[in-house]
Amino acid sequence: MGYVAYVSLALALSAQGGAAIWWAGIINTRVAMLERQLDDLAMIRPEQIRDVAEAVRAIAVIEERMIRLDENIARIGAAVGRLEQQDRTP
Secondary structure: OOHHHHHHHHHHHHHHHHHHHHHHHHHHHHHHHHHHHHHHHHHHOHHHHHHHHHHHHHHHHHHHHHHHHHHHHHHHHHHHHHHHHHHHOO
16 A cells, blocks of 8 residues: 555544544533533423433433544554554665
8 A cells, every 4th residue: 555545544534533523522512511401401390301311311322432433543543654654664
C-alpha cells in the first residue's frame, strides 16, 4: 500500500473520530438537559417519568458506545501511523 493510500485512510479515520467526538458532545449535552427536565417533571408527574427515565438511560448507553467507538478509531489511527512509519523505513 502506498503512502497516498495511508494518508487517505488516516484522513478518513480522523474525520470519523472527529464526528464521533462531536456526536458524543451533542449526546452528552442532550442527556444533561433531559436529566434537568426530568427532575422538574418528577415533581409534577412522577408516574409518567419512568418511560422518559428509561429513554435517558438508553441515550447514556449510546453515548458510552460512541466513546468506545472513538477509542477504537484512535487505536486504528495509531496503527495507521505505525504502518506509515514502516512504509517510510527502507
